[in-house]
Amino acid sequence: MSAGGASHPPDDARAGPVFAALADPTRRSLLDELARRPSATATELAAPLTVSRQAVVKHLQLLADAGLVEAERAGREVRFRVRVGPLADAVAWITEVGGRWDDRLERLRAQLETPNHRRDRRR
Amino acid sequence: MSDRPAVKRTVRIDATPEVVWGALTDPLALSSWFGGSARLAAHPGGTGRFVTDDGEVRLAVVEEIEPARRLVFSWWPLRRPDGAPPRPHDRSRVTIELDPDEDGTVVVVEERAVPATTGPGPRLSPRPSTRLSGSRRGPQASATRPASVARA
Numbered sequence: 001m002s003a004g005g006a007s008h009p010p011d012d013a014r015a016g017p018v019f020a021a022l023a024d025p026t027r028r029s030l031l032d033e034l035a036r037r038p039s040a041t042a043t044e045l046a047a048p049l050t051v052s053r054q055a056v057v058k059h060l061q062l063l064a065d066a067g068l069v070e071a072e073r074a075g076r077e078v079r080f081r082v083r084v085g086p087l088a089d090a091v092a093w094i095t096e097v098g099g100r101w102d103d104r105l106e107r108l109r110a111q112l113e114t115p116n117h118r119r120d121r122r123r
Numbered sequence: 124m125s126d127r128p129a130v131k132r133t134v135r136i137d138a139t140p141e142v143v144w145g146a147l148t149d150p151l152a153l154s155s156w157f158g159g160s161a162r163l164a165a166h167p168g169g170t171g172r173f174v175t176d177d178g179e180v181r182l183a184v185v186e187e188i189e190p191a192r193r194l195v196f197s198w199w200p201l202r203r204p205d206g207a208p209p210r211p212h213d214r215s216r217v218t219i220e221l222d223p224d225e226d227g228t229v230v231v232v233e234e235r236a237v238p239a240t241t242g243p244g245p246r247l248s249p250r251p252s253t254r255l256s257g258s259r260r261g262p263q264a265s266a267t268r269p270a271s272v273a274r275a
Contacts (some may be wrong), residue, residue, distance in 0.1 A: 036204055091128075094129075098132070101130060102132065105232065106134075107156040107158070108156040108230070111152070112143065113138065
């Protein structure tokens with residue numbers, strides 16, 4: 001669904017793992033969440049989700065393998081962040097912006113297709 | 124500019140283009156599906172302001188408008204969610220096209236990042252005086268400025 005030439009020739013080899021990594025909604029929301037902050041631990045990321053910390057760690061590993069996030073050990077904890085780079089940057093943008101339009105357009109459709117819409121419009 | 128990231132979404136809505144257009148231009152209807160508080164002056168050069176529930180404040184300016192058919196605006200964050208400072212690549216252009224489809228409308232939305240240096244937007248680095256990045260206590264400082272900033 002997403003358009004736009006976010007790919008650069010040197011990154012083409014990574015496109016497969018990137019799209020595989022992004023195929024999962026949990027990983028997309030993790031990436032979206034990570035894009036909003038400097039870094040986070042798996043525990044912090046798991047807190048608002050319905051999945052376990054262990055599952056989050058696996059998802060983060062997959063995102064790291066695709067080059068989208070990087071892990072950094074800080075004392076006893078491992079902190080994850082969105083990997084800086086043209087592709088990861090573009091993917092983070094696409095994930096965040098696309099996810100917002102998905103939500104908005106779903107609400108727009110629900111708003112205009114509800115039976116009481118016409119009654120509301122008359123007020 | 125072909126290397127700027129973009130997203131495109133298509134959705135069919137069971138309402139006429141005129142009704143869909145009303146949901147884009149009426150502040151109450153717009154806020155309802157956009158979330159938070161939203162308004163956009165529906166004329167070329169018209170300004171807009173979007174404040175979402177997660178604390179993001181965006182300003183917008185209308186670039187093209189063709190009632191019930193096409194709306195193009197560019198927008199940029201004055202404040203990102205949770206008070207984070209704006210990033211240079213957060214400025215983007217949104218194109219919304221409405222195509223009649225029997226009794227309904229096919230809505231095509233495209234949002235494309237644009238270089239921070241073009242267009243009538245404000246500087247994107249946080250103003251030193253508003254302390255956008257440090258404190259969560261000062262949303263009003265930036266929220267009261269959109270009209271003057273958008274005109275600048």
